[in-house]
Amino acid sequence: AAPYRFNRVAVATARLIAGHGIEGDWKAGRNPKRQINLVARETLDGLAREGYRTGPGEIGEQIVVRGLDLMALAPGSRLRLGESALIEITMARTPCDWLGLVQGKPDAPTAAQGRVGVMARVIEGGIVRVGDPVQVIGGGGAQATTSASASGSTVDST
Template identity: 30%
Template sequence: MPRLVAVCAVHSLHPDSGSVGVTAIDKRAVEGSVRVGKLGIRSDVQASRKHHGGPDKAVYAYATEDAAFWEGELDRELHPGWFGENLRVEGLDVNGARIGEIWRIGDTVEVEVTMPRTPCATFARWVGGSAARGWVKRFSDEGRLGAYLRVRRAGEIRAGDAIEVLSSPEGAPTVLEAYRS
């Protein structure tokens, strides 16, 4: 059964050479129950609302299995939140999820898959070092993008909660197909 490994929110803002001047990509696991509302995880922020946040990008999910792949590639531990994700999940093919798919997390929260993450230069700078060179292309080519989610039903979630796919629209593109189209 798919489950929620961690709920993550911004740990701290970091200076960034991008147009906003700071980034909120540094997310970390939050202990205990966390409220999820229409605009995302309580206590989380987005430095650039032009490219992140809002109802269709309220929550970003990333799979433990994809993070493990990158840990091997980058030869370092990548804690929950390292990809800027709000939800670290396991046992769920996030990139194979269909646009419009509905998940229930825990007892009450329902989310809808809306679109893939598009990697950016801020993400490459976050990766740092020699891995940052060509990171956007490398991350894109690998197809381990993660998915943005719309919150359909607010509530509380916590690490360990079960995730159930309630519906998946037949014929809708997957997250990866949507990215590559």
């Protein structure tokens, strides 16, 4: 297994493995409801304006998307990333004490609540590349964003 890192290294391509997470990620396979951590670029930009460091992985994110309000998606919503990867939103991510330590902001777990993305599980594996389209394809009930409103959403970084 890869060594533990809260911060992650940006890559142009990531392989998602069904029921596991991102190939090579230290946390992959540990918790079936927390296989992938996604955050919106727009959310990171807002946190940066508040003084958070938001370089690759500095909020603990694994995949960054642009143009999609992830926090508006209900658990059960499914996203197609690129041509073949399919993930399902399981819950909003809860900031932990590590975020405060890494950011040098002891109040970060409380201050960033509701603004550090969502957790997901991998339903169908596949390769995800920076620039790939992101499509909401259903699930999650009435709160889920439709695929039409998600048009133009892309993977910003992995």
